[in-house]
Amino acid sequence: MDISMNTLILMLFLAALVYFVYEAFKMKELWSRKKLISWLGARLGILILLFLAWKGFGINLTNNETTTIFLADASLSVSEYKKEIEDYINYEIENKSKNERYAVIGFGEDTVIEVPLTYEKQVVRLSSNVKNNFTNLEKALDFSIDYFPENNNKKLVVITDKNENKGDINALRDKVKKKNVNIMVKEINNYKEMDVQLSSIEGPDNIEGYESIPLRVVLESNYEDSGYIYIYMNGSRVIASQVQAVPGENIYEYTLPLEGQNEIFIRGEIDFPGDENKFNNTFSLERRAGGIAKVLVISEKEEDERNINRLLDNLKIERVNYAPGALPDDLNFLSDFNLVILANTEYQNLPQGFADNLEKAVGNFGTGFLAVGGENSFALGGYEDTKLEGILPVSSRMQGKREQGDTGLVLLVDCSGSMDDEAGSVKKIELAKKGAAEAIKALEEEDYIGVLAFSDTLEWVVPYQKAGDKDRLTDEVEKLKSKGGTLIIPGLIDAAETLKNSEVKVRHIILLTDGQAEKDGFDKYIEEMKENNITLSTVAVGEDCDREVLDYLSGSLEGRQYYSTDFRTVPQIISKETRISQKKYLNNDAFEPKEYGNLFNTGGYELPDLKGYMGTGIKNGAEMMLASHYEDPILAVWDYGIGKAGAWTPDLSGKWSEDWIGWEGFNRYWSSIIDYLKKGDGGKNIRLRIDKEGGNVGLLAVYEGPYTEGEVSCTVTGPDNLEESINMVLSEKGEYAGSFSLNKEGRYKFTAFLKEGETVTERVEKSIYLDFSPEYELKYDEIKNMDRLIAECNGKYLNSNESVFDEAVLNKNVSYMDLSFIMLPMALLIFLVDILLRMGF
CATH class of the missing domain: 3.40.50.410 (von Willebrand factor, type A domain)
Structure with missing residues (x-):
């Protein structure tokens, strides 16, 4: 049987009390009645004081000093009212008494102290650099509540249009009540009389097998107008439709011909003559054909990519070619590909952030990587001691001595x-x-x-x-x-x-x-x-x-x-x-490559000769599939994070590999290499659903396969090479839920992984776009979150005639004073009395 600490203390208290009564009974013949009662009272008093001190006994004190914090919205949706907000705050400060303390805090997505706590009157200018693409009322209120001094009555004056598009202020309801915060709202009315918004474009998740796809376009409007919907696919306009929009939700359906595309980027635009808010008139959508591999080929010279392109085309693999100087410096861009092939390219010619992003794309997202040799690769390409070399299964510096000597x-x-x-x-x-x-x-x-x-x-x-x-x-x-x-x-x-x-x-x-x-x-x-x-x-x-x-x-x-x-x-x-x-790095000898295993040559075919290669050294943990006559790596592979990387140290331009390129088994052999290295596309047993509302994103990963000991994780990549893991919580239904806050306009790719141990068994990717700041979203419905908080926390809306500093404090701050600092010395004093009584005084 378990005994709680409270029960144990109570039992000890009662045991001590019984013991004292027993002692008093033994001493009743020796002491006078008065002395006996005094001694017993002293012992009982000590016990009671110790018990109350242990329980934290104290008293509540009501505070008289009040602090007022002005919490000023500085987001985009109220930017045109900045002067009015400043004038309002300054007017209130000018009319306060000298004993009233205040502070000014600005907020958008983040929160900034504009004026620290002070009693001094001063002219307020909202000049701090606040991230204004979002409004996070929850974060701003939470910060402000914590900024109040302890043991003060708290007045929080929120100056805002109530356009919350990140976080949820209702999550702070209990904290507002517990801290006795008096919330007052000075509402800014920035309502646009006429606004049409392109809210969404919807289409099938997977376009594989489609000759045309259905599109569902949703507009929201707060007035009636006639205008145009324009749909662009991969940069070309494919639909121009004149439509009539009415107040509320408007839905239009179209059919979009694909013409054999495996990947499409759709951008929608609207144009209505009466629309006063042009910022919310775009929407972006991308779709891919599942199961179609996509390969990025990077090379400095046409001859280095010519045979690679022919190989990929013969294998019906979609490819994208880039010169190193034109590569986007974007993690999302690289992680979109199933495989990246870097052909005979010097490191110094690659973008500055390329190796960092490639490392993440391979290690964290499973994108395959293959480096192809030539005189501008590996050691001669400046790969040594770079992050690019770290990804590869070979080192740029050769191992061991060579016949050529020192x-x-x-x-x-x-x-x-x-x-x-x-x-x-x-x-x-x-x-x-x-x-x-x-x-x-x-x-x-x-x-x-x-x-x-x-x-x-x-x-x-x-x-x-x-x-x-x-x-x-x-x-x-x-x-x-x-x-x-x-x-x-x-x-x-x-x-x-x-x-x-x-x-x-x-x-x-x-x-x-x-x-x-x-x-x-x-x-x-x-x-x-x-x-x-x-x-x-x-x-x-x-x-x-x-x-x-x-x-x-x-x-x-x-x-x-x-x-x-x-x-x-x-x-x-x-x-x-x-x-x-x-x-010894440039080897121009003809030789027959030595094969280790037949992973890529399951038919056991005789391999052609090579006429040269770039010298490298095999790394610990890497698999050497082909070796030279000097036992140098010709083809090596290894696992890097959750992806795979490979190195082919000859070229593919034909100088060293002419016999291979002309070999009838070339496509078959290289198809096996590409299949081995490339990232798998999509998941068979896992689905990912994304719901976006303002800047808040809800994720739901559903596993539909057989029972597994694995778990689901999710990672997001976004603008400015954002990479962040998302905490996914398992529900009773076997679904994994998570959330994410968008922080900038642009593309966000969410990748859900099914892992068994450290092995990724399945992955699924899905992208969304934030085309415009939620600050510009159409607000034809009244926003209720602030209203609920005001109603439940005894707050109020301020009209133009009410002075903040004259408002009564309804929710007074009550501080608790623990009296242990009195009770413990009293117990000690009574204990001294007890000693004196027992000594006969």
Whole structure:
């Protein structure tokens, strides 16, 4: 049997009382009646005081001081009344007594203190930057109630049009009552005499198999007018309909031909001549054909995407092609695709937020990702130590030694006076330092590096040595200084002599310059460098370089030429050239790929040869499906979050993969890769319903499949790359319910996942649009929420003649004083009396 704490304390109290009576009975022969009664009364008094202190006994006190808070609506729907609101508040403050305290708080979607609590009269200007696209009365009232000082009577004057479109003020009813808040409302009447609103466009959720779809268009109006409904599909107008709108709800039905589209974006617009509110005249809707895969192909050059496009078209897979510079920086955009293919593209050319959004799209939403190789990918594409590399099953840096052996690299850096010039607020010499640091970073510890600065003098800023201590070498690069003129030949001689005596198999010079130098006299040294197997590449910075000379040098010494008018790209160029010079990242050998398992080759067909690939290293946890003759990854895959990512290190342009592209099994093999990597489309046993009212969204995920131990979760993505998880609560019916508050106009995509453990077994996606702020919604019905709160909490509406500070306080604040601080000392005092009685006093 369980005994509560209250029962236990009461039992102890009674036991103590019985004990005291028993003690008194024993002492009745020894003490006088008066002393016995005094002692027993003292003991009983101590018990009663301790019991009352434990129970928190106290008294209620009524407070006399009153604080008034003006809660001023600053949302869009009342923006034209801002001056009237300020004038009203200032008039009331001017007529208050000096002993009355007040504060001013502004609100829209959020809440801001305009004037902190004060007794001083001052002119109020509502100047704080409030988010005004929504009205969240619940949040504003909650904040204001908490802002009241304790032990004060509370007057809350709400100045608003009552247009609540986020939250629910009725949720605060009990708090208003408990805190004894006196609510007064100064209502702003912003009623538009004539308003027609495009409230919704409805169509089937899945357009698969439809040749045309029915559309249901709903208008709401508070007057009668004739106007037009325009429907646009994927940017083209398909319906222009003249209609008659009457007060209330108006429903119109149309049929929209699809013409084979698997994905449509519908935008509706209305135009009525008498309409005074044009902000609520649009509505957006999108629909897809379930089961149709959608692939995003990103490439810098047409030749890199040509065969990928042909493959996807042959497989009847919908594709969208983008150059890296034109990609939207939007998580919603990427997570819409079943698969993203990045073909031979440099990292620096991708949008700044691309890798972050791709990581979320793959890891959190299941979008598949495949990186395709080429000379601008992986290590040479600058993927190392980026978030993009983190998603991939391979690392950009190769693992293990290669037959080509160690590399000896000399950076021959122009340090003439012109290198002190600025490019984009950064000096060219500083970019040269960054380039040298990138070269050091790209080398292996067994490689050699030297940095030789040349002008009209020479200086080994980093003496030729092993690249083991990279931090120290990078620090030494900081000694590069610009001075003097430009002479290339002395530096070329010194660099070549150093490399000639170096015991390495790859000897390479990278020459960086921004100006003019010697026109001839190079041939003798070129021949000597050829005899010693020294190669040279040139990096020309700016328009003033002697390209003819630089092309001659690099062409004669089997190197490459780079020209940069955007000086900020110099570090990336040097990094890329360093890796190329190592002769192990670019592999141009023909070989037969080695197959590990037959996941993508279930028929066991003989695989064609490849003629090259980009060197990478397999990561722990990744599956290497195909390997080179050096055991480097050719095709690798792994799970990343709830999605899958893959790497194909050859190209698909045909330079290395010509035999594969011409192979009769090419489509079959690559169809298996795409099916494996791509995100599944839709759920068989899970449905998602979305209900939007103002800025509030209600979600209901219904699982209709067989019993499972799994659970349903939901995530929303929205404007400005919003990503947020939504708490889904399981109801008795087996349905999962959640809610979300929209915070900006734009598209919101809700994805519900059915998970068993960490594995996503099904997902379903659904998108809605917030086309206009709910502040502009048609209000032809009186808003009742504030009325109910006023009625239930003894509040009132203020007319133009009533002064806020003269209003009587009906709900007085009553504070509770706990008397334990008195009762405990009294118990101690009585205990001392008890001691004195027992000592015979």
